[in-house]
Amino acid sequence: MRRWIGAVVCTVGLLPGALTAEELRLSVPEALEVSGLAQYLVPRFSLKTSVRITRVGPGEASEMQLTSGGTAVFQGPAQRWGLEHNGDPRAVRFLDWLRSDVGKRTIESFTAQDGTTYSAELTAAKVEIEVSFDGDSVRGEKLSLSLCGRCHVINESNRMNGMGSTPSFRVLRGFSDWDRRFANFHLLNPHPSFTQIDGVTDPFDPSLPPPIVPVELTVDDLEAILAYMSGVSPADLGAPLQLQ
Numbered sequence: 001m002r003r004w005i006g007a008v009v010c011t012v013g014l015l016p017g018a019l020t021a022e023e024l025r026l027s028v029p030e031a032l033e034v035s036g037l038a039q040y041l042v043p044r045f046s047l048k049t050s051v052r053i054t055r056v057g058p059g060e061a062s063e064m065q066l067t068s069g070g071t072a073v074f075q076g077p078a079q080r081w082g083l084e085h086n087g088d089p090r091a092v093r094f095l096d097w098l099r100s101d102v103g104k105r106t107i108e109s110f111t112a113q114d115g116t117t118y119s120a121e122l123t124a125a126k127v128e129i130e131v132s133f134d135g136d137s138v139r140g141e142k143l144s145l146s147l148c149g150r151c152h153v154i155n156e157s158n159r160m161n162g163m164g165s166t167p168s169f170r171v172l173r174g175f176s177d178w179d180r181r182f183a184n185f186h187l188l189n190p191h192p193s194f195t196q197i198d199g200v201t202d203p204f205d206p207s208l209p210p211p212i213v214p215v216e217l218t219v220d221d222l223e224a225i226l227a228y229m230s231g232v233s234p235a236d237l238g239a240p241l242q243l244q
């Protein structure tokens, strides 16, 4: 508890003389307190609006809560975060700010000491990711081998077949945002020129036929591949990974 005291004292110190405003408390889950995101956002909001917010621990009495539920406000490395509140107009204002362009830019300008960042773009593609681990991982392995295995080393069984310059699936699994990359692989080079996802991608431009036998799959297939990937152990390269 002690680590909250500093925040409380400091906030009270900043209150305007009138002191009529009731405290507006934001309960912050451990993960967002440790990363420093909450501490980063609150004063930036207060500066713009002169609404003061006190951060409290999870489960403590509060007017608003950052949680895995509520209205989605940003996406962290492992999950999506939302804001719940009791209808207090200042809490509504905080929510509006988080979802405004300024708020989104503020969220995205933050980097934790360990490199963790948060995305404020909660697009439909990202919603798909969340359900995608329900896919059939056994089918996902077969699909990975048949569709992706002609370039990527998927696992031991096609170790000799991948193309040297192409990252293996275990290496790709090492990225903290591997799920986002896989869910959007059809948008990431070199795939757009040869990939067709049923009902997702536009047909190939007839004047630019795919240079190789196209990779054709359904959203269901991609979810199966994501389900398989979620169980793959990342390659340990001992250093942060970088693609060109």
Ligand code: HEC
Pocket (backbone or CB within 6 Å): 144, 147, 148, 149, 150, 151, 152, 165, 166, 167, 172, 181, 182, 185, 188, 189, 190, 191, 212, 215, 217, 225, 243, 244
């Ligand atoms: C014709 C070869 C080829 C096929 C087939 C292929 N890929 Fe790739 N893929 C590549 C290459 C080359 C790269 C590395 C691109 C780079 O380094 O910028 C890559 C990179 C990736 C990345 C990382 C992209 C990024 O920028 O973060 C993902 C994810 C990926 N592939 C998924 C897949 C999946 C899933 C399939 C099968 C459904 C697949 N690929 C099929 C060649 C291929």
